[in-house]
Amino acid sequence: MTDLLRVRDLKRHYEVHIPEGLFGRKASLKAVDGVSFAIEAGKTLGLVGESGCGKSTTAKLVLGLIPATSGTVEFAGTPVTAKHDAHWRALRRRMQMIYQDPLGALDRRLPVVTQIGEPFEIHNPEMSAAERTERASGLMDAVGLRPDQAMRYPHELSGGQRQRVVIARALALEPDLLVCDEPVSALDVSIQAQVLNLLDDLRERTGFAALFISHDLKVVRQMSDRVAVMYLGRIVEAGLPEDVFLRPQHPYTKALVSAIPTPARRGKRERIVLEGDPPSPVDVPSGCAFHTRCPIAQSSCRNEVPQLVSSGGHAVACHLVNDGAAAVVQAAE
């Protein structure tokens, strides 16, 4: 199967000014620092990590909303650039996005049916108003909104219903790729399950691929065919959800997975508690960025940046894991 989206060595650095000393100093904030992944058509890649690890920046880079410092994004064989020309607009038609806050993504002064029909107005201007409304009503039905809610304004709907409106609008043009940035983080548990099931059903029906971003490992596992764990702008582990979350290799993933409290794990889990906070992306530690918090870091971790090494579809960026694996392979030979 060919890859729908291919991201290679993507970097995004911001020039920032640090108030330090008399005049301050210039520094480079490495929001995304060399990320590579691919998504097959119809598949979902989950991206997890803590705040500030570069998940959302990656989403914006993939859509070409902001220019990359270096690296390439390829969508269906053509490069995605941040030059907002006709070529980009044609691509954007096939790539849609869902944000965390549906109220911020909707126009408060338009009834929701108009907003769901708006993509047709932009990308298909010859469509008649009657057909637009009909298509929008069909979409509302598909995401589980009642016909009597069509003329409501966003503030008259609940959080879960608003997110359904956003999903309906994103799916209006039948995109090939849907980028979901924390789509259920603002919703209550029972509503969260409704929206996750809805996304699952729609994916089955329309076959879109998705980049699913969340800080919640449980939600990402629920939704993804493959997952990638980010730490300070780099992917530290990637693979099938079963491999990454049930048999984590990287010390950071291990800690992250063990830190999730769930009712089933009550009383019988060993929590690996990491010391300290994640370092600032302005001062990324040398070598492996995780070595300052890693319980098993060695001297080599401080000097050399570990590469993402894949074996059997499970990739890890850790000297200790990869060197260990290499040693095992050598011993076997």
Next chain:
Amino acid sequence: MRRPGLFHCNGESAMKTLLSVKDLKIDFDQGKRFVRALHGVNLDVAKGEVLGVVGESGCGKSITWLAALGLLGSRARISGSVQLNGDEIAGIDENALSRLRGGRIAMIFQDPSSSLNPVHRIGRQINEALKLHRGLTGAAANAEAARLLDRVGIANATRRLREYPHEMSGGMNQRIMIAMALAGEPELLIADEPTTALDATIQAQILDLLTELRRDTGMALVLISHDLGVVADMSDRVAVMYGGRVIEQADTGTLFENPAHPYTKGLIAALPDIDGPRRRLESIPGTVPAPDRLPPGCSFAPRCAIASGECDVAMPDFLPFGNGDNHFAACVKCRQEEAPVEAAPAAKVKRVLVPA
């Protein structure tokens, strides 16, 4: 109506009730009318116990405790009783209440950076609490503040005391809030979504810290959270709230292994898991009703899969369930479902034991 709290009074002396909320009702002034947000909540916290309170937004889990501490402001009309060690604290005058708040009962909130004053140094803010509740000033207060920061796991305490809240991360600020809460040596700490705004690894740090502090000081903890995982992990006993009422209450093990109320069952089934095989989530249809548009009977009935006509008659009583000691549920149907199995006679005996 039988009250769950009475069980504790009858239990071993170790389970002495610290705080007891009885029939707490809250009405909010909406200008032309009052809207009832809390419909008679009964909750007890025993000494040294961790009570978890779960529920979705708008279920009344936070306002219960804000009302108990007199923090709801003038637009709320509160009735009912709140007793701390047997002394009534609902409706006492502001002076007595402010000695209590931050002293014997402390509270921490979801967003630590908005609870701290951005224009004052950390040290000054902690010293304020120490002066109010312990009468410490000057060098003694500084030394105690440094000790408290050290206690909550902040290194370089003396240097940190001179910093401002914006110079620290969210996790650090929450540690400072906990240090301030500890300043008054409270018997009860009310933590309202203490880790919701924090990252997973930082959440683990804060939960560990709370557990450790509780073990050392013996204070009781009320943990309010929407996250069933956090509550399951930390609590001895859990109360589930819906539509301004407690609808189920049980020991943590019982609640998660043998939930009675369809809403509790639904919440547990709606949660994706990290271990085990992947399954489709079971969602609860519909949304939480607005406080002014509650259905006539059981407030969960419109979303409930097993509801029938009798559910719409009146809000079900909060009665014992199953053969657990401390298991209560406000549901008519769950008891009917259970009736044919052998648990029924045990439940009957239980009811005789309960003082009316």
